[in-house]
Amino acid sequence: MNVGFIGLGLMGRPMALNLIKAGHTLHVWSRRRESMEPLLEAGAGECAGPSEVAARAEVVISMVADAPDVEQVALGAGGVVEGAGEGLIFVDMSTIAPAAAQSICARLVGRGVTMLDAPVSGGEVGAINATLTIMVGGDADAFEKARPLFEAMGKTVSLIGGPGAGQVAKACNQILTGVGVAAVAEALNFARKSGVDAGKVREALLGGFAYSRILENHGQRMLDRNFRPGFKAWMHQKDMRIVLEEAHRLGLALPSAAATAQMFNAMVGSGLGEDDSIAMLKLLERMSGEED
Amino acid sequence: MRVGFIGLGEMGRPMAQRLLRAGHDLAVWARRPEAVAPLLDEGASAYASPAELAARSEVVFSIVTNSADVEAIAFGPDGLGDGLAAGAIHVDMSTIAPQSARALARRYAERDVGWLDAPVSGGGAAAADGTLAIMAGGHALVLERVMPLLATLGSRVVHVGGAGAGQVAKACNQMIMVAAIEAAAEAMHLARAHGVDVEAVRKALLGGSAGSRVLEVFGERMARRNFSAGIQARLHHKDFGIVLAEAVRLGVPLPIAAQVCQQLNALMAAGWGGEDTASLLRVLEAQSQARIDE
Numbered sequence A: 001m002n003v004g005f006i007g008l009g010l011m012g013r014p015m016a017l018n019l020i021k022a023g024h025t026l027h028v029w030s031r032r033r034e035s036m037e038p039l040l041e042a043g044a045g046e047c048a049g050p051s052e053v054a055a056r057a058e059v060v061i062s063m064v065a066d067a068p069d070v071e072q073v074a075l076g077a078g079g080v081v082e083g084a085g086e087g088l089i090f091v092d093m094s095t096i097a098p099a100a101a102q103s104i105c106a107r108l109v110g111r112g113v114t115m116l117d118a119p120v121s122g123g124e125v126g127a128i129n130a131t132l133t134i135m136v137g138g139d140a141d142a143f144e145k146a147r148p149l150f151e152a153m154g155k156t157v158s159l160i161g162g163p164g165a166g167q168v169a170k171a172c173n174q175i176l177t178g179v180g181v182a183a184v185a186e187a188l189n190f191a192r193k194s195g196v197d198a199g200k201v202r203e204a205l206l207g208g209f210a211y212s213r214i215l216e217n218h219g220q221r222m223l224d225r226n227f228r229p230g231f232k233a234w235m236h237q238k239d240m241r242i243v244l245e246e247a248h249r250l251g252l253a254l255p256s257a258a259a260t261a262q263m264f265n266a267m268v269g270s271g272l273g274e275d276d277s278i279a280m281l282k283l284l285e286r287m288s289g290e291e292d
Numbered sequence B: 001m002r003v004g005f006i007g008l009g010e011m012g013r014p015m016a017q018r019l020l021r022a023g024h025d026l027a028v029w030a031r032r033p034e035a036v037a038p039l040l041d042e043g044a045s046a047y048a049s050p051a052e053l054a055a056r057s058e059v060v061f062s063i064v065t066n067s068a069d070v071e072a073i074a075f076g077p078d079g080l081g082d083g084l085a086a087g088a089i090h091v092d093m094s095t096i097a098p099q100s101a102r103a104l105a106r107r108y109a110e111r112d113v114g115w116l117d118a119p120v121s122g123g124g125a126a127a128a129d130g131t132l133a134i135m136a137g138g139h140a141l142v143l144e145r146v147m148p149l150l151a152t153l154g155s156r157v158v159h160v161g162g163a164g165a166g167q168v169a170k171a172c173n174q175m176i177m178v179a180a181i182e183a184a185a186e187a188m189h190l191a192r193a194h195g196v197d198v199e200a201v202r203k204a205l206l207g208g209s210a211g212s213r214v215l216e217v218f219g220e221r222m223a224r225r226n227f228s229a230g231i232q233a234r235l236h237h238k239d240f241g242i243v244l245a246e247a248v249r250l251g252v253p254l255p256i257a258a259q260v261c262q263q264l265n266a267l268m269a270a271g272w273g274g275e276d277t278a279s280l281l282r283v284l285e286a287q288s289q290a291r292i293d294e
Helices: A012-021 A033-041 A050-056 A067-075 A098-109 A123-128 A140-153 A165-193 A198-206 A213-223 A233-250 A255-269 A277-287 B012-021 B037-041 B050-055 B067-075 B098-109 B123-129 B140-153 B165-193 B198-206 B213-223 B233-250 B255-269 B277-287
Strands: A002-006 A025-029 A059-062 A089-092 A114-117 A132-138 A154-161 B002-006 B025-029 B059-062 B089-092 B114-117 B132-138 B154-161
Touching: A002 A012, A002 A050, A012 A025, A012 A033, A012 A123, A012 A140, A025 A033, A025 A050, A050 A059, A059 A067, A059 A140, A067 A089, A067 A098, A089 A098, A089 A140, A098 A114, A098 A165, A098 A233, A114 A140, A114 A165, A123 A132, A132 A140, A132 A165, A140 A154, A154 A165, A165 A198, A165 A213, A165 A233, A165 A255, A165 A277, A198 A213, A213 A277, A233 A255, A233 A277, A233 B233, A233 B255, A255 A277, A255 B233, A255 B255, B002 B012, B002 B050, B012 B025, B012 B037, B012 B059, B012 B123, B012 B140, B025 B037, B025 B050, B050 B059, B059 B067, B059 B140, B067 B089, B067 B098, B089 B098, B089 B140, B098 B114, B098 B132, B098 B165, B098 B233, B114 B140, B114 B165, B123 B132, B132 B140, B132 B165, B140 B154, B154 B165, B165 B198, B165 B213, B165 B233, B165 B255, B165 B277, B198 B213, B213 B277, B233 B255, B233 B277, B255 B277
Parallel strands: A002 A025, A002 A059, A059 A089, A089 A114, A132 A154, B002 B025, B002 B059, B059 B089, B089 B114, B132 B154
Antiparallel strands: A114 A132, B114 B132
């Protein structure tokens, strides 16, 4: 399939490479040329902008930072919509607010483009190994058409519902992972400050009801003090902002998510934003009177 | 002085009346014509748009709901920006985001129009009595020129700093005040759960270290189960949206404000947004299935 890909960062690059590996023809564009180079070496075609990407592809995928970036790529000057041929499917895999995804989708429909929101979970490792979880919202026929692409990038692919439903699922994912990272960091800090081997505590807990992927993976990285991202704390802060803005709009109490979001604010404010979100542990250590 | 006034709601109407009664030549504009009627009876004149009102005013006050409203009044079609002469002043007394206030101040400065963000605290009664607390952000010379007008509206005017600083002070005010309302509600809720007379507890506490204006005013509303506004809780809910968005932007943790905001979200979901923020007590009662028959 002729596939366009816009947004070749930490996540986008390995995802695009997996599409090439699966035999698809890639057409890419990036603001910074050096982001494109690994893809061009792997055989992707270089485009001058989103509209040219759209003109060459049946499906265009975007993986960018936030809603204004998606708007710009899709609907801005020189955007996807300007180059779109008939039946083009635009798949946004970024994490943005459900309401923003719905709004962009509605405007694209008016211009003859079908949009799917398809945010992912699984981090850089999942992107490299093509084991991402992909949560999709939008038109069922468009989903079936794009399914081979999703399957080349991820392991668990689900159509959740209509436009925005994928982003709602992702917001739920971020509540669970955000609160989960905070809980694991608090537990491991508690163990160590109590004079107990935190690694042994983790191992013991892995067999019981407190087992989680976060305790297993993130917990191990906390014990190794490996704070290299992974998933940067400032990105998790952004995702928690989306969650809590939606909660504010809906009149919905999310007390645990709200507490966790303040911890992410503290991380970004104290210079831990570029670390992995597991640097939550460092924040807790500082709160309990330790230097890094 | 030739003064314009926009936003004749629960706060704005008594403020505008005080300016009229102090002898100022008052022009008014409102989206809904019926809102201006009581002011016209007292001698104010009505204008067809903010621009027309601005063209005849030296100072224009506004007190409306949110940033978008102020932006529309200032620089929307037929906005104040189209009418204010160089040297005129826009004093916005609404509660809006500090960022919005700073942006508006910059745009006015390009046209030599003065700006003051001057949000208030004290509620409808203080507006009528002219005893509001006014927190001003903007240029000192601009504040000096409108000081006689502000003195008609409030008993305490503090120049906090440059543009936006008044809104920062207001955000701090809202955080402290609503957190105190939540604390009062939790204390009352605990007292009631023990079967102790909540009014007796409140009276006892007023004399000690936990005494506060909030315990006095909102505590009494809780004890009497008088939840008719007062201050509509939906406005505090809106303010907390601003505060927590700023906390994200600045990377500042606000753990208590974040929790209070969640209680306000629950209050909104229960349909009490149009009632007083003392309703935070009812949120706790609903959460503990201990709703008391009224």
